[in-house]
Amino acid sequence: MFERIVFFAVVTKIVCESCNPISTINLTVYRTIDSVIENVSVSGTIELKEDAFHLLLANESIPEFCENFVRITNELSVLQIINCSVTNIEPGAFLIDPTLTLLKISSNLLTSVKKGVFNNVRVKEIDLSKNLLSTIEDEAFDNNTYLEVLKLNYNAIKAISPDWFQNSPNVYKLSIIYNELTQLPPEAFKNLAKHRPLKLRLSANRISEISLDSFKFSGNIDILRLNGNKLVALPEEMFLNRTIKVLEVNTNRLLCFPDAIYNSHVASLQFLENPHFNCTCLRKVKEFVDKNGVEVMYPSIICEDRVKDVNLVFNFNKTYEIPLLLPSTGG
Known part of the structure; x- marks a missing residue:
């Protein structure tokens, strides 16, 4: 009662x-x-x-x-x-x-x-x-x-x-x-928690630029969501000396990832709806996720592989190889 x-x-x-x-x-x-x-x-x-x-x-x-x-x-x-x-x-x-x-x-x-x-x-x-x-x-x-x-x-x-949260050392989720938002300034998250991984949700803004030092003095990141922005590139520096466990950059304008991402221990990577992603970079991403068991969501892109005479189709969490249709030589 x-x-x-x-x-x-x-x-x-x-x-x-x-x-x-x-x-x-x-x-x-x-x-x-x-x-x-x-x-x-x-x-x-x-x-x-x-x-x-x-x-x-x-x-x-x-x-x-x-x-x-x-x-x-x-x-x-x-x-x-x-x-x-x-x-x-x-x-x-x-x-x-x-x-x-x-x-x-x-x-x-x-x-x-x-x-x-x-x-x-x-x-x-x-x-x-x-x-x-x-x-x-x-x-x-x-x-x-x-x-x-x-x-x-x-x-x-x-x-x-970057001056938010002075002497508020336990803020881990923002x-x-x-x-x-249009950009992330240098040292944007320097005052956030250092003793636990951060959770940063910054989707659905107008972010087109991330400063080289945006993540300077920041620790490891559990989740970083940057979906629905205007990013063309991610700086190499954001992946140095830290783990970003879950990275989501769906619906941006990315062309590639910096090489440092392959040493950042990413466990889950989503970059759907980045339709102009570089095919050479996509192949490197595929090799990385296959080797390390990374959960991935690819943009829908077809990349031609002339060496193997196939089209490599990236679609959501799978890839397919389809034989190239070579021109007929006649009878």
Whole structure:
């Protein structure tokens, strides 16, 4: 039998004078992961009088989060703010003592992330997807030793700063898909975790250039996804002195891979829909994946081999040899 959830939100006065007064906020709370929900209406600063698992604000109109807007001292694992028309979050808006598993602020109207909003929040994952973010202050995620995962998907971010994550040494997963990145700067990921492999998701941008030093000071990479960009080439340097276990570069404009890839211990390689890939390079890739048991997804390309008088057909995860049709010499 489900345990009923008691009312545990406390109302206090909003201290930020620049904010418009909010008369009523509707909350959804879960005491445990499997419990029934309780819908609660409050106004002012949100606090919990008892431990809870999940606190959800959804489909409200809260344009600005002022200082002291959310104050949590009891246990809480997940805080989500979804579709609440949030345009601005002031530093100090979140005063949260417990360590959150997830803080998600999604489907709002945020255009920037300021220093002081998340630096002192004990949280393992921050998800700011589906906003209007174009500006992230360099210090916005500094000095947070709890932070491990940052998702910035479906925004309008144009650049990654190498100065992000100062003194936040545990960030190992960064996802910035469906944004407006055009290049990866030198030392782009230098402040990310060194003690565990990175997971970098940078697909569906406009990346046409990766600096020679983009991965300088970066450690091993578990997953690197660069699908749906405008890459013509990958720098040799990104494969030196590190392992990239899974590399996905589908739907780009690649012509070849640098030779260093063959010494990088790649275990899975996808490069579908790179229709102009060099046939000489494709044969080297085939030899490499056959020899090392690499999982591969090829672009659909036919390469002529005059030495063997065959067409070598690359198609998804297989290759075929088809005899060349030689001109008839007549009877």
